[in-house]
Amino acid sequence: MKHAYTWGAIVAVVLASTTGDVLLSRAMKKVGDVGHLWRRAGLVTVIGRILRRPSFMLGILMMAVAFFSLLFALSWGDVSLVAPASASLTFVANAVAAKIFLHERVDHRRWMAALLVAAGVLLLAA
Amino acid sequence: MTFRKYLVLAGVTLFAAIGDTFLARGMKQVGNISLHSLPDLIFTILDPWVALGILFLLAFFAAYMTALSWADLTYVLPATSLGYLLLALIAKFYLHEQVSTLRWVGIGLISAGVGFVTQGPALTHHPSHQEQPDKEPQPVGSRTEP
Numbered sequence: 001m002k003h004a005y006t007w008g009a010i011v012a013v014v015l016a017s018t019t020g021d022v023l024l025s026r027a028m029k030k031v032g033d034v035g036h037l038w039r040r041a042g043l044v045t046v047i048g049r050i051l052r053r054p055s056f057m058l059g060i061l062m063m064a065v066a067f068f069s070l071l072f073a074l075s076w077g078d079v080s081l082v083a084p085a086s087a088s089l090t091f092v093a094n095a096v097a098a099k100i101f102l103h104e105r106v107d108h109r110r111w112m113a114a115l116l117v118a119a120g121v122l123l124l125a126a
Numbered sequence: 127m128t129f130r131k132y133l134v135l136a137g138v139t140l141f142a143a144i145g146d147t148f149l150a151r152g153m154k155q156v157g158n159i160s161l162h163s164l165p166d167l168i169f170t171i172l173d174p175w176v177a178l179g180i181l182f183l184l185a186f187f188a189a190y191m192t193a194l195s196w197a198d199l200t201y202v203l204p205a206t207s208l209g210y211l212l213l214a215l216i217a218k219f220y221l222h223e224q225v226s227t228l229r230w231v232g233i234g235l236i237s238a239g240v241g242f243v244t245q246g247p248a249l250t251h252h253p254s255h256q257e258q259p260d261k262e263p264q265p266v267g268s269r270t271e272p
Contacts, residue, residue, distance in 0.1 A: 035195075119232070
């Protein structure tokens with residue numbers, strides 16, 4: 001039963017942090033190149049535009065949910081399972097979510113990169 | 127990709143690794159915190175290592191948001207995963223921990239993944255990038271690289 005709780009919490013971490021990353025990425029794409037905007041309109045404008053994006057706030061919220069889910073996962077399972085499993089699955093989930101929701105061009109190169117990094121993170125725990 | 131943009135990606139990588147290291151060090155000094163005394167968590171900020179760790183993680187977040195403003199999520203995430211290599215090197219040479227062969231293989235895979243993704247374009251080009259992100263993807267030749 002404890003096992004099921006642990007994996008449930010890991011899945012929650014992966015879903016929440018992927019949702020958070022997608023929302024933050026979408027918000028920042030809408031804001032546009034921060035470097036250009038800073039030079040043109042100043043830092044206050046940049047921060048103001050970012051904070052006014054609802055998807056930015058929602059993304060932060062999802063990151064907080066992911067963080068607390070991680071705490072729960074860690075309280076049920078071992079660090080050596082929870083940390084690499086959630087980090088590794090998040091890389092793969094992000095590639096899928098970015099393709100579906102952000103319409104990013106995830107070519108062979110990017111799939112390979114996501115899978116290699118995910119596999120590497122898993123091995124770090126071995 | 128300009129030199130300045132590579133610097134931002136390096137910042138994402140470095141600040142996250144350094145921030146995590148400082149936080150871990152600080153939390154070891156603070157000791158165990160139970161869920162029943164959650165308000166104690168506030169006072170961990172008084173530990174200088176924890177405070178420094180949070181400062182670095184804030185810098186990480188700023189760099190991460192900057193990178194996401196001009197690069198794809200599927201580019202930024204793998205490109206900045208060299209932090210794992212950095213943490214292994216810190217563990218071996220600074221903390222004198224044993225890093226197993228299997229771990230080095232894992233670090234090799236991560237580095238290969240970083241090499242793969244950084245050779246490609248950083249941003250998917252959408253015809254009208256601001257408002258209509260659901261257009262058909264462009265053929266390879268017409269994608270632009272800033």
